[in-house]
Amino acid sequence: MNMRAEIPSDFSMVDADEAMQRASSLVATLRERAPACEAARAPLPETLRDLHQLGLFRYHQPQSRGGMELDYVAIVDISAELARGCPSTAWNVANLGSHHFLLSLYPQQAQEDVWGASRDHLIASALAFPAGRGKKVDGGFVISGSWPFSSGVDASEWNMLAVTIRTAPDAPPTDHRLCLVHKSEYEIVDNWFAAGLKGTGSKQVVCNEIFVPMHRALCMADIRGGEHPGAAANPGPLFRVPLVALxxxxxxxxxxxxxxxxxxxxxxxxxxxxxxxxxxxxxxxxxxxxxxxxxxxxxxxxxxxxxxxxxxxxxxxxxxxxxxxxxxxxxxxxxxxxxxxxxxxxxxxxxxxxxxxxxxxxxxxxxxxxxxxxxxxxxxxxxxxxxxxxxxxxxxxxxxxxx
Missing domain, CATH: 1.20.140.10 (Butyryl-CoA Dehydrogenase, subunit A, domain 3)
Known part of the structure; x- marks a missing residue:
């Protein structure tokens, strides 16, 4: 059965109360599945299906892309409610859902690269900036690195890899970029054997000398609140919130x-x-x-x-x-x-x-x-x-x- 064919494409009419009711409806099921989620060391396919079906990854996706675009507090409320059933699942919903917010801050071409193919594509992240190194080249950056703790990476089509940009290997960073990279360009290392949050699948990610075009390399100095590169497409107040601070x-x-x-x-x-x-x-x-x-x-x-x-x-x-x-x-x-x-x-x-x-x-x-x-x-x-x-x-x- 094709899961994608059954997922609604538009959740823009779902308000905060309805989103919370949808999260509450999953709590008992998630609690039952929690042991299996831990054993799998990654999100369960049936749980991913339920979350997609209810739109619970899309609480901070722009309404113009069929997302809910709820106020920032939704990320606290929805993930807290899901965690009553399974904290590992809630951790991934918080992480992966917040990356719809992050993508909204990128130039519109980057948004189209992801959401033009599917509004439901999940995006993982690896935010340890010292773990990635990049150098500026014509049209973008060439990056390499080995990043730990990329939660939900197995289920994700894309990843946001944090890199420091340097003029020489031993030089201090001149820039911090969050590079949007397709899963075909990095390797997933199955090393998530943890004492807690076992079901998050927070595995290591490795890539070597890959090119990232400029529109997929978000400058962290541009997202400290207020105006951002994606503002023309996403002018709402949600996307003006300072993400690193919160x-x-x-x-x-x-x-x-x-x-x-x-x-x-x-x-x-x-x-x-x-x-x-x-x-x-x-x-x-x-x-x-x-x-x-x-x-x-x-x-x-x-x-x-x-x-x-x-x-x-x-x-x-x-x-x-x-x-x-x-x-x-x-x-x-x-x-x-x-x-x-x-x-x-x-x-x-x-x-x-x-x-x-x-x-x-x-x-x-x-x-x-x-x-x-x-x-x-x-x-x-x-x-x-x-x-x-x-x-x-x-x-x-x-x-x-x-x-």
């Missing part, structure tokens, strides 16, 4: 939904459970009650802060403005802090689960592993984001060419 929010949704799932599963399994040794009800222990309240507060705080940042960024974009550096650093600090809160909530819940949580068939052990896998992402290193914010707040200079 990069952590892009991936914080799965952490939020994973924490919510852990909380819900704990409540479901412990309302009437008794201890093995004394037969006392778990729910009667005051220490348990207090920890439940603490985890709930951590999750609520993270959700409120993430959504508030996204709403503020959209309001600034609608006003035709660009957030100042203080605000951009605040977004990065807040995203890292919120994921830290989510990890702490999962740890709190898991600490009350006892030995039952250690079994491989327990969804709580998956929540625990996935929480710490998400926390390990560079966007969520609070010491890094917090130090930059604190340095600037105290009057120091913070230099980041992509902010």
């Amino acid at each position: 990069g952590g929010h892009t991936l914080a949704g799965p952490a939020l939904g994973n924490a919510q799932a852990a909380f819900e599963i704990f409540l479901e399994t412990n309302r009437s459970r008794k201890t093995h040794y004394t037969a006392a009800k778990i729910s009667d222990f005051q220490a348990v009650q207090i920890k439940v309240a603490s985890a709930s507060a951590q999750i609520d705080a993270a959700r409120t802060l993430l959504r508030a940042d996204a709403a503020e960024a959209m309001a600034i974009a609608r006003g035709g403005q660009i957030p100042d550096l203080h605000t951009k650093l605040k977004y990065r600090k807040n995203a890292a802090f919120c994921v830290q809160l989510c990890t702490q909530a999962v740890d709190t819940v898991f600490s009350m689960t006892g030995a039952n949580g250690l079994y491989e068939n327990s969804p709580l052990q998956r929540c625990f592993r996935d929480a710490h896998a998400i926390q390990s992402h560079v966007n969520f290193a609070f010491d890094v984001a917090g130090s930059a914010f604190g340095q600037h707040a105290l009057g120091g200079q913070v230099r980041n060419p992509m902010l």
Whole structure:
């Protein structure tokens, strides 16, 4: 059966409420499939089919291309909801869906290269800039590199590979480019054997001396908010949001939904459970009650802060403005802090689960592993984001060419 023939081509009339209902409709199914997704170490074909059918990769695709073009907060809300079922799936929806946003910032010819063939083409990314090297040539760049952690790459037709442009191998970077490369031009190295987020298929990508035309090499200095190379085709306020500043929010949704799932599963399994040794009800222990309240507060705080940042960024974009550096650093600090809160909530819940949580068939052990896998992402290193914010707040200079 041809999956593509069954996928609607236009989701432009789907609003945020409808998108969330569609995400909610998949939660129970994703939870059932989560063990198989982990075993496959990549997105399941049947799950990809469902996500395409419901348009859940296309929440930030331009309406002119049949996408939903929802406000920025959708990336938090939709991925958090899907993560209640399977954090690995949610991680890929957050990643791959956000790349429709990124493609909207490229010159129109690059957009046509991808969406002209199919509006449903998935685009992976490999954003470790030092892992790729490029040199400028007539009409574009020649790039090489070996990039780790390209989530969802097996299912993707294209990839966005990060490179530094140098005048000589040992010279400092003069430019940072995100190069749009077709899957026929790079090799996928099957090395994703991980403790958490097992089902993301975040494999290594390698290419050697390939030519990337100028229109497919997005300059990161051009997407710090406001005007961008794709603005003529995509003038909406969504695409004026500073993506690097809000990069952590892009991936914080799965952490939020994973924490919510852990909380819900704990409540479901412990309302009437008794201890093995004394037969006392778990729910009667005051220490348990207090920890439940603490985890709930951590999750609520993270959700409120993430959504508030996204709403503020959209309001600034609608006003035709660009957030100042203080605000951009605040977004990065807040995203890292919120994921830290989510990890702490999962740890709190898991600490009350006892030995039952250690079994491989327990969804709580998956929540625990996935929480710490998400926390390990560079966007969520609070010491890094917090130090930059604190340095600037105290009057120091913070230099980041992509902010």
